[in-house]
Amino acid sequence: MKSFKINTREWRPVAxxxxxxxxxxxxxDNPEINVPRPTRISTALIVLLALAILAGACSAPxxxxxxxxxxxxxxxxxxxxxxxxxxxxxxxxxxxxDPNVAMMHCDMTAAxxxxxxxxxxxxxxxxxxxxxxxDPLDPDVIYAASRxxxxxxxxxxxxxxxxxxxxxxRTWKIIYPLVDNAIYHGRVQERDLLPSQIVAGAFDGTIKTxxxxxxDNREIYLGMAxxxxxxxxxxxxxxxxxxxxxxxxxxxSWRKVTDLPGRNVLAIFPAALTGRLLVFTDRGCVAVDxxxxxTEARPxxxxxxxxxxxGVSAQGPLLYILAPLRRSGTExxxxxxxxxxxxxxxxxxxxxxxxxxxxxxxPMIRDIxxxxxxxxxxxxxxxxADEARQDTSRWLYGVFKSxxxxxxxxxxxxxxxxxxxxxxxxxxWLDDQWGPGWGGNPIALxxxxxxxxxxxxxxxxxxxxxxxxxxxxxxxxxRKNSDGTFSTRGLNVTTCYGVHFDPYDPKHIFxxxxxxxxxxxFDGGKSWSHSLRGVPRRWTNTCYGLEFDPEVEGRAWSVWxxxxxxxxxxxxxxxxxxxxxxxxxxxxxxxxxxxxxxxGIPQNSVGTHVMIDPDSxxxxxxxxATMFGRGVxxxxxxxxSWTEVNNGLGDNLFAWKIRRGADGMLYLILARGLGYEDxxxxxxxxxxxxxxxxxxxAASWKKLALPPGENAxxxxxxxxxxxxxxxxxxxxxxxxxxxxxxxxxRSTDGGAGWxxxxxxVKRVNSIxxxxxxxxxxxxxxxxxxxxxxxxxxxxxxxxxxxxxxWGQRPIPDVNNPGMLYLTTYGGSVQHGxxxxxxxxNPDITNMPENWW
Numbered sequence: 001m002k003s004f005k006i007n008t009r010e011w012r013p014v015a016x017x018x019x020x021x022x023x024x025x026x027x028x029d030n031p032e033i034n035v036p037r038p039t040r041i042s043t044a045l046i047v048l049l050a051l052a053i054l055a056g057a058c059s060a061p062x063x064x065x066x067x068x069x070x071x072x073x074x075x076x077x078x079x080x081x082x083x084x085x086x087x088x089x090x091x092x093x094x095x096x097x098d099p100n101v102a103m104m105h106c107d108m109t110a111a112x113x114x115x116x117x118x119x120x121x122x123x124x125x126x127x128x129x130x131x132x133x134x135d136p137l138d139p140d141v142i143y144a145a146s147r148x149x150x151x152x153x154x155x156x157x158x159x160x161x162x163x164x165x166x167x168x169x170r171t172w173k174i175i176y177p178l179v180d181n182a183i184y185h186g187r188v189q190e191r192d193l194l195p196s197q198i199v200a201g202a203f204d205g206t207i208k209t210x211x212x213x214x215x216d217n218r219e220i221y222l223g224m225a226x227x228x229x230x231x232x233x234x235x236x237x238x239x240x241x242x243x244x245x246x247x248x249x250x251x252x253s254w255r256k257v258t259d260l261p262g263r264n265v266l267a268i269f270p271a272a273l274t275g276r277l278l279v280f281t282d283r284g285c286v287a288v289d290x291x292x293x294x295t296e297a298r299p300x301x302x303x304x305x306x307x308x309x310x311g312v313s314a315q316g317p318l319l320y321i322l323a324p325l326r327r328s329g330t331e332x333x334x335x336x337x338x339x340x341x342x343x344x345x346x347x348x349x350x351x352x353x354x355x356x357x358x359x360x361x362x363p364m365i366r367d368i369x370x371x372x373x374x375x376x377x378x379x380x381x382x383x384x385a386d387e388a389r390q391d392t393s394r395w396l397y398g399v400f401k402s403x404x405x406x407x408x409x410x411x412x413x414x415x416x417x418x419x420x421x422x423x424x425x426x427x428x429w430l431d432d433q434w435g436p437g438w439g440g441n442p443i444a445l446x447x448x449x450x451x452x453x454x455x456x457x458x459x460x461x462x463x464x465x466x467x468x469x470x471x472x473x474x475x476x477x478x479r480k481n482s483d484g485t486f487s488t489r490g491l492n493v494t495t496c497y498g499v500h501f502d503p504y505d506p507k508h509i510f511x512x513x514x515x516x517x518x519x520x521x522f523d524g525g526k527s528w529s530h531s532l533r534g535v536p537r538r539w540t541n542t543c544y545g546l547e548f549d550p551e552v553e554g555r556a557w558s559v560w561x562x563x564x565x566x567x568x569x570x571x572x573x574x575x576x577x578x579x580x581x582x583x584x585x586x587x588x589x590x591x592x593x594x595x596x597x598x599x600g601i602p603q604n605s606v607g608t609h610v611m612i613d614p615d616s617x618x619x620x621x622x623x624x625a626t627m628f629g630r631g632v633x634x635x636x637x638x639x640x641s642w643t644e645v646n647n648g649l650g651d652n653l654f655a656w657k658i659r660r661g662a663d664g665m666l667y668l669i670l671a672r673g674l675g676y677e678d679x680x681x682x683x684x685x686x687x688x689x690x691x692x693x694x695x696x697x698a699a700s701w702k703k704l705a706l707p708p709g710e711n712a713x714x715x716x717x718x719x720x721x722x723x724x725x726x727x728x729x730x731x732x733x734x735x736x737x738x739x740x741x742x743x744x745x746r747s748t749d750g751g752a753g754w755x756x757x758x759x760x761v762k763r764v765n766s767i768x769x770x771x772x773x774x775x776x777x778x779x780x781x782x783x784x785x786x787x788x789x790x791x792x793x794x795x796x797x798x799x800x801x802x803x804x805x806w807g808q809r810p811i812p813d814v815n816n817p818g819m820l821y822l823t824t825y826g827g828s829v830q831h832g833x834x835x836x837x838x839x840x841n842p843d844i845t846n847m848p849e850n851w852w
Contacts, residue, residue, distance in 0.1 A: 078801045078832030080122055083429055083486045083528040085477030086516040087493030089458035092446035093132050097139035099448040104458060105129035106493045108826020109805035111144060113169045120490030122827060123843050124803045126784055126852055127158040130207055136214035140168050148206035151192035152229040153734035154569040159188050159195055160206040163844055173846045175251035177202035188851050189783055190762055191738035203245055203256060211268035218250040223265025231570045242281050258293040267308040273317050274342030280308035285343050298343040302334055307368050311375030318375040318405060319343055325362040338406050349406030356394055361385030369445035371452035376405040379455050381442040395421055397441040401470045412470030428475035429486045430461050433530055463491055485527035492828035499811045499821040499829055500546040502590055504553045506815040511829055512543040514564040520591050534594040538562055538581040544608045551618045554590040557639055559607025559625055566608060566628055567656055567671035574676040577629040582606040584625050586639050600642035601633050609657045626655035634698050648701035652687055659716045663723035666694040672712040689713050707754040709741045717767040724750040727793060732762035746793050757793035766809040772817045778810035784852045786810055786822050801837035802830055
C-alpha cells in the first residue's frame with residue numbers, strides 16, 4: 001500500500017489528491033441498525049487451502065394540466081428507482097471463485113447480488129437477511145439465511161430460512177426448514193408460533209452463521225441464536241443460548257449438534273483447518289465433537305467477543321478475534337488477538353491502532369476482515385474517541401490495514417466529520433451533502449478470499465470498495481453523472497414515504513425519504529439530486545410528505561422531522577417527541593430552494609402530513625399540517641402563520657394523516673402508539689389509534705367509531721364522486737395466538753358503519769385511488785405484497801412481480817397511466833405495471849403459497 005505521511009495536523013497518502021470541499025455534518029440515529037451485530041463468516045475456502053498446505057501442495061392535484069406519456073404495456077418489469085444507498089448495509093461477502101460476484105444485505109429485508117462487481121440486483125428472501133455463504137467447490141451454489149423472530153403486534157413473527165441457489169443467485173429454494181414437513185399452512189407472519197409449530201423438525205432459533213465444509217460440501221453448519229421479537233421488545237425466547245445445527249446430506253435432513261455458550265454465533269471453522277470443529281460465539285470458543293456433541297472450551301483472552309475471522313497464511317492457519325478495548329489504570333486490554341495454534345493460545349496485536357487517539361481515551365473497534373488465502377492481510381474498522389472531535393486534525397472514522405498478521409497497523413482511509421484526511425476516497429452524494437460523519441466507520445468489511453487487495457466496506461448509508469489494497473476507495477452504491485446528479489447501481493436501501501409529481505413538469509418527480517431527506521429528478525426518475533436547500537439541517541433526516549399547489553407553478557409545502565420511521569413502535573420512547581425538530585417548509589421554485597414556515601408551530605415538532613384546501617383562494621391558501629404528538633395546525637395565509645386546531649381531540653395527539661372529502665369534510669388519523677408509566681421503558685402501555693372528522697374546517701373535531709376490534713387506523717381514502725364512501729386501512733391488533741383485526745374496511749355512510757372488504761393480510765399500510773380507472777384502488781402492505789381491487793374493494797388481486805417484505809404506499813403514476821409506484825420500508829421505490837406482470841419469477845421458488 002502507499003506510505004503515509006503522519007503528523008499531528010493531517011493524514012494523507014504520499015500521492016495525494018486535491019483537497020476536497022467539506023460539508024456540514026448531519027448525525028443520524030437509526031434504530032434499525034441497533035439490532036444484534038451481523039455475524040462474520042469464514043468461508044470454507046480457508047479449510048480447502050489449509051488442507052493443501054498441510055499436505056504440502058502449496059508452499060399530483062386534479063386541476064393541474066399534465067402532458068400524457070405513452071401508455072406502458074402490461075408485462076413490463078418492475079424496476080427500483082432512486083439515488084442508491086442511504087441506509088445501513090451489512091456483511092459484504094465476495095465469491096472465492098470470482099471477485100466480481102458478491103452479496104450483501106440491509107436490515108430492512110433486502111439482499112443484493114452483483115455478478116459484474118458494479119451493478120446490483122435486489123433479492124427478496126421474505127424477511128430480514130442474516131448471512132450468506134458461497135459454496136467453496138461449486139461456483140454456481142450460494143446459500144443465504146434470513147432472520148427469525150418472535151411475534152409482536154407491530155411486526156408479526158418471522159421464520160428463519162436457509163435458501164440455496166444452484167444457478168449463481170438467479171433463483172433460490174428453501175432447504176431449511178424442510179417445507180414438505182409443514183404442519184401450519186396459514187400466514188405465518190400473523191401467528192404467535194414457534195418454528196417447530198410451523199414445520200415438523202424445525203429448531204426454535206434463528207440462523208446467524210452459515211458454513212460449508214469444503215472437504216464435503218454436503219456438510220453444512222448453521223450457528224443458531226435464540227428467538228426474540230424483531231426489535232427485542234418483550235416476548236420470551238424458548239432458549240437463551242446459541243446452538244449448532246448441521247446436515248451431512250446437503251440439507252435433506254438436519255440435526256442439532258450441541259448447545260453453545262453465549263447467544264450470538266460469530267464464526268464456524270470446520271475441522272480440517274485446526275484439527276477440530278471450532279465455533280466462536282460472543283461469549284466463548286469451543287471445539288466440538290460432532291459425533292457425541294461434546295464440547296471443549298478453548299481459552300479466550302476476553303470475556304466478550306465482537307468478531308472472529310481467520311484464514312491460511314504461508315506459515316499455516318491463523319485465527320483472529322476482536323474484543324472491546326478497555327483501560328484499567330495503565331493497563332490496556334482487548335483489541336485484536338491472533339492465534340496460530342487453533343485457538344489454544346492468543347497474542348494481542350494492536351500496534352498502531354491507538355495512533356493519534358487522545359490521551360486517556362480509546363477507539364471503538366467494530367469489525368475485522370481477513371483474506372482467507374493470505375491470512376496475514378486483514379482490515380479493521382475503527383472509530384476514534386469522542387474527545388477527538390475537539391481537534392479537527394484528528395481522525396474520527398477509519399479503516400486500518402495490517403499486512404503482517406496484525407503485528408503492525410497502518411491507516412487505509414481516515415476521515416473526520418467534514419472530510420477525508422487521507423484524500424483517497426471517491427465520494428458520493430451522501431458525502432457531498434453531509435460529509436463522512438453521516439456514515440461513520442464501517443459496520444462491516446469483506447475481503448476477497450483470493451485477493452487481499454479487494455475489500456468492500458459498508459456503513460450506515462454507503463457501500464465502498466478498494467481494488468488496490470486500500471490505497472484508494474470509491475463508493476459503489478451510486479453512479480455519478482456528468483451533471484452532478486446520481487443514479488442507482490441497484491443498492492437501494494432506505495425507507496420512503498411518497499412519490500410526488502410537479503403538476504407543471506411531467507419529468508419532475510420527488511421521493512420523500514427516511515434518513516436522507518428529499519430527492520428530486522428532472523428526467524422522470526433516471527437521475528436524482530437532493531432537494532434540501534434552505535431546509536434547516538436538523539430537519540433533513542426525514543421528509544414525510546409534499547404537496548404542490550395545483551394553480552401556482554412551483555409552489556409546494558413539505559413536512560419534515562428528525563424522528564424517522566413513524567409510526568412504527570420502535571420510534572416511541574419515554575421522552576416522547578418534544579426533543580425532536582422538524583416542521584413545515586415552503587418552496588416557490590419547485591423544490592430548488594425551501595424556507596421554513598413555523599410561526600405558531602413549536603420548533604420541537606415532527607411534521608408527518610400536509611394538505612391544502614383546493615377550494616381556498618390561491619393567494620391565501622388554507623393549509624393543514626399534522627405534527628406527531630402535537631396534533632393539527634392550520635394556516636389561512638398559505639403557511640405564513642399557523643394556529644393549533646385540536647378542539648375536540650383527546651389525549652392521543654399522534655397526528656399521522658389528514659384527508660378531505662369532496663364535500664369538504666376533514667378526516668384525521670391519530671396513529672396507535674406507546675406510552676410509558678413513570679417514564680420507565682419497561683412499563684410500556686398501548687395507546688389506541690383514533691379517527692376523527694370535522695365539518696367546520698378543523699374548528700372542532702368529532703370522534704368516529706373505528707370498526708369493532710380495531711385500534712390502529714393507518715390510512716383513509718375518500719371517493720371524490722361520493723363523499724360518503726370511504727376505505728380505511730388498518731394495522732394488525734394482537735390477540736390470543738397472534739393477529740386479530742387489520743385489513744381494509746369500507747363505509748358507504750361517511751364512517752357511521754364499516755364492512756370488512758380485505759383481510760388476506762393484516763398490516764395494510766396505505767391506500768390509493770387510480771385517477772384513470774373509476775373505483776380501482778391499490779393497497780401496499782407490510783406482508784410481502786401489494787393488491788389491486790375494482791369497484792372500491794369488491795374483489796382483490798395481488799399485483800404480480802412486486803414482492804417486498806415491508807411495503808409503504810401505492811402511488812399511481814399520473815404521467816404514465818397503467819403504471820404504479822410502490823414505496824417501501826427499506827428498498828426505495830419500485831415502479832411497474834399496475835395490473836402486475838404476466839409471468840412472475842419469484843426469487844424463492846418453493847415458498848409455500850399460504851405462508852406469507
